[in-house]
Amino acid sequence: MGRAFKIVILGGGVAAGYAALEFVKHGISYGELCIISEEAVAPYERPALSKGCLLPEDAATLPAFHTCVGIGVERQTPKWYKEHGIELALGTHIKAVDVKLKTLLSAAGETITYKTLIIATGARVLRLEEFGVSGADAKNICYLRDWNDCKKLVEVTEQCQGGMAVVIGGGYIGMECAAALVTNRMKVTMVFPEQHCMARLFTSEIAAFYEDYYKKRGVKFIKGTVMTAFESDAEKKVRAVILKDKKRIEADMVVVGVGIRPNVSLFEGQLALEKGGIKVNGKMQTSNPSVYAVGDVVAFPVKLYGDVRRLEHVDHARKSAAQAVNAIISPEEVQDYDYLPFFYSRAFTSSWQFYGDNVGKCVLFGSLKDQKFGAFWIDRGHVVGAFLEGGNKDEYASLATLARLQPPVKDIEMLAKQGLAFPFFHKETMDQASPLLSSVKSTSQQFLLEPSSSYLIQVCAGISVAVGVSAFAFWYGKKRRRW
């Protein structure tokens, strides 16, 4: 017994939800498309798991954050899929794929066939068992990748109210979970091997700001070391975390965020792989022309940098999904994927965005003290990356444009002084980057060529109103959940 579809999306996460929306926009016939997911729930905005869902009060819960609510459009509940004639095969784990025969085999033994396959299998968390840590299967050790993990994390936190939590890992999952645990009145210690948090993105100066910010809220940091064992009780609950130097940290619960691995195993030996992901071209097409891949699982050409990368960003999941759908529907019309890396995070009242590439020399601007600061990365004389804490929509848009245009920088000290005002003081310099201008949308051009008076007022008044902005951001973040 089996089912046959024109198009199958394997994986039911962010990319799958956005791909479904794109198909619907183009008009898809009833019964043509099937989404297969081992999760029991329809695609949702995964970043909500570490943000709205962990709030102590008025926490977000499904169905509130099904895709594509993150871009302000209709929530795609199971009813939405039904109404659009899209088959949603939930709770369905695919255990084998044959790309030559165009078949998928489910764990329950069903064979599903397709004409075109979109791989959207995302990534899985690295578990401590994989590192041979004994006691890693204790009941109060939590991870955070999917809705089930999130429900467990909330439950375990509730069970040890006011207790001690150890967070293993200093990346964005660790940082966002630590903040959420503090908000839930837990006493939090973070342990990670790097010299500072968010080591893949932050410089030591940027990291120092966030570590200080967290310390003021009670978080302790133990850096430059790893945990080696757990001490558990008779109920199979962790009671302490043991570090490499034998130091013992008491724990009522543990949250682990030590990285992810793309889910490629079904395709090993069948499709070309690169950088740990499934290799695709600018149309998100794999080495098999009937198979496309999107989101966290793909290694794709980044036009801007002339190399191949795998990015674990929700924005890329959304955009690559739309790209694949357009390439499937109108292969002749679609241009190659031209993605500007973008990443964001929010914790406590802090909120930052990053655009571009964090290579070369990093120059800070603004005021760390006032929580309104940013950074530019300059590589071979050009701005290639931009980071901003506490920005507004226009400011973030200007940084995105900068990172895309990569204007030359003559005076780095001046750049640091000008900060957010850099594009307007350097109109001529920006114009020199004109070959790149054609690739920028007209709205961004307008913004660069003609600074609006409201923007200039913001630049001048920005620092003095930083406190007010922070308070507003906190209120706004609570009122209007953005994922």
Ligand SMILES: Cc1cc2nc3c(=O)[nH]c(=O)nc-3n(C[C@H](O)[C@H](O)[C@H](O)COP(=O)(O)OP(=O)(O)OC[C@H]3O[C@@H](n4cnc5c(N)ncnc54)[C@H](O)[C@@H]3O)c2cc1C
């Ligand atoms: C807690 C959390 C917070 C995040 N916050 C941010 C943020 O602030 N900013 C940001 O840019 N990014 C953030 N991300 C990253 C972002 O969510 C991912 O980049 C995005 O979800 C990737 O989308 P995807 O569709 O490729 O993969 P996923 O959303 O992971 O979806 C993959 C789906 O495939 C399913 N699947 C896999 N294998 C199989 C199989 N064999 N059979 C059936 N189904 C299968 C999985 O169960 C899952 O449903 C966050 C991620 C997490 C976990």
